[in-house]
Amino acid sequence: MHPNNYSSIYQEVAQLIYAQKGIRVSRLLTKSFDQLGLDLVDLIDIILAVEKKYKITIPDEVPLNSVNDFVYFILGKSVPNPVVAQV
Numbered sequence: 001m002h003p004n005n006y007s008s009i010y011q012e013v014a015q016l017i018y019a020q021k022g023i024r025v026s027r028l029l030t031k032s033f034d035q036l037g038l039d040l041v042d043l044i045d046i047i048l049a050v051e052k053k054y055k056i057t058i059p060d061e062v063p064l065n066s067v068n069d070f071v072y073f074i075l076g077k078s079v080p081n082p083v084v085a086q087v
């Protein structure tokens with residue numbers, strides 16, 4: 001399973017974005033996706049890459065404006081939640 005380490009997940013997501021869009025990791029540290037000039041299609045490409053890497057589904061209503069948003073979502077999903085049966 002993936003580590004629950006913020007900085008390692010941040011680096012992995014930043015590297016995915018670099019591979020997808022060619023944006024240096026140093027620029028991702030201080031800018032939102034809007035500030036970087038990414039549009040909806042760019043964001044969808046990034047979402048699909050993150051979903052594939054982490055084997056998760058990111059719902060449409062999750063606000064994703066920066067790498068931090070992805071990391072917080074992944075950290076929340078990487079800890080398995082027990083399923084409680086309703087009686």
